[in-house]
Amino acid sequence: MSRSYLQLCLRQTKHLITQCQRETLPMSMQLNCRNYFKANSALIKPFLKNNIITTTFRWCPKQNFHTSSRHLIHPLIWVIIKPLAKFGAAITGRTIRVWFKRLAPEERRKVWLKLRQFWYIPAGCSVALAGTCSYYYYSHLEETPITGRWRFIVFTHEQIIKIAEAEAEMLIEKFSGNFYNPTDLPYQRVAQVALKLLSANPELKQMPFDSWKIFVVKDPLVNACVLPNGNIFVFDGILNMANTQDQLAVILGHEMAHSVLGHGVEELSYGNIVDVFVIICLAALWLIIPFDGVAIVTHWFYNKVVKLLTHMPHSRQMEREADKVGLKFAAKACYDIREGSVLWQKMSYHEKLNAGNQEVLPEFMLTHPDSMKRAEHIDFMLPEAEKWRNGMKCPKLPTADPREAIQILSKEIDNYLLATKTGQDLRRVPQKPSLVIVRPS
Numbered sequence: 001m002s003r004s005y006l007q008l009c010l011r012q013t014k015h016l017i018t019q020c021q022r023e024t025l026p027m028s029m030q031l032n033c034r035n036y037f038k039a040n041s042a043l044i045k046p047f048l049k050n051n052i053i054t055t056t057f058r059w060c061p062k063q064n065f066h067t068s069s070r071h072l073i074h075p076l077i078w079v080i081i082k083p084l085a086k087f088g089a090a091i092t093g094r095t096i097r098v099w100f101k102r103l104a105p106e107e108r109r110k111v112w113l114k115l116r117q118f119w120y121i122p123a124g125c126s127v128a129l130a131g132t133c134s135y136y137y138y139s140h141l142e143e144t145p146i147t148g149r150w151r152f153i154v155f156t157h158e159q160i161i162k163i164a165e166a167e168a169e170m171l172i173e174k175f176s177g178n179f180y181n182p183t184d185l186p187y188q189r190v191a192q193v194a195l196k197l198l199s200a201n202p203e204l205k206q207m208p209f210d211s212w213k214i215f216v217v218k219d220p221l222v223n224a225c226v227l228p229n230g231n232i233f234v235f236d237g238i239l240n241m242a243n244t245q246d247q248l249a250v251i252l253g254h255e256m257a258h259s260v261l262g263h264g265v266e267e268l269s270y271g272n273i274v275d276v277f278v279i280i281c282l283a284a285l286w287l288i289i290p291f292d293g294v295a296i297v298t299h300w301f302y303n304k305v306v307k308l309l310t311h312m313p314h315s316r317q318m319e320r321e322a323d324k325v326g327l328k329f330a331a332k333a334c335y336d337i338r339e340g341s342v343l344w345q346k347m348s349y350h351e352k353l354n355a356g357n358q359e360v361l362p363e364f365m366l367t368h369p370d371s372m373k374r375a376e377h378i379d380f381m382l383p384e385a386e387k388w389r390n391g392m393k394c395p396k397l398p399t400a401d402p403r404e405a406i407q408i409l410s411k412e413i414d415n416y417l418l419a420t421k422t423g424q425d426l427r428r429v430p431q432k433p434s435l436v437i438v439r440p441s
Helices: 003-014 016-022 027-039 041-047 052-059 075-102 105-117 120-138 157-174 185-200 236-241 245-261 263-288 292-332 338-355 371-391 402-422
Strands: 141-143 150-152 213-217 224-226 231-235
Touching (some): 150 263, 157 231, 185 213, 185 245, 213 236, 236 338, 338 402
Antiparallel strands (some): 141 150, 224 231
């Protein structure tokens, strides 16, 4: 690194804390200076006072970059404002429509003439509103840790942790008396995997809370979640589904990835920015549609369409992102990442068995990707995941591929589902041919 660059880093250091608070220091400068300071701290330290470098970089983590300072709104205010704003938009649009409808033809013509004459007023208001929304959006962009994806964030991590603490208290109260003790085998299974993931992945140790806490619930619910405050909730149902430590590592890695990537705060923020456009469109909808009954049906249909076209695709995107990062966590902890594919295939068949004779909903109507497609996606990522394992000098994967065994199970389940749908005896239903695996001699 050149002497001029060193001088530039030193000049930037004088105002580093202020710039970091205002978040105006370019990311490339932050990272390059950070690496250089770490490697040459003995040379640079005499020029600085009060160990300003160490304090600054500990205080200003990599993931908290966005284009300008934030204008924060308390989450409770959003909760109150959003339904009131939607209701107010509908009432406002309907009121203007009813008022205009009651005008005499001559008065309506005068209104249209006024609008044409002073067209720049509504046009200017529209431009001002669009500009304000654009500024607000771009001033709240933040880079996702690990993946580097830019997303809109309106809440601080402190706010989301408070929300997570309230949610954790609700879960603890709901399942009070149904938690395993630390000496119980299910708890030890989860603790062993969690500790191994934490020791292999430094990203999990840089979270904005003091410690991770484990809660294993005696409940058949097939689910697990990791809240943004580090509380890990694992249910009996998912422990039975993930019957190996490798499969459990994929599940915990996925849920921990949600927490590291800040998907909870991202989902809340994304919902808020979408609702701004929904409110504007609702006002226009009630203004244009001439009948209240038609407007009500259109209003309901519009909300469903917005959910299908915005919220659900965004949710599936975050799930896929967590799948990849979670697989990376499991791979770096030296687990058999091929078990991830087995797990999601098992989840797919579990969903089909629970659905019974009912048709499984298509993926575009779900908040999560199709489980079988997730298994295929993990298979696609296995070459990269093996590189992550090799980078940690993990032992080689066993020769026996666990994905072969699930093929036999899938045949049996498909035959059972076929018999259930046709209402016939399984022994009389045409069987799917068994999978024949030819191994080289």
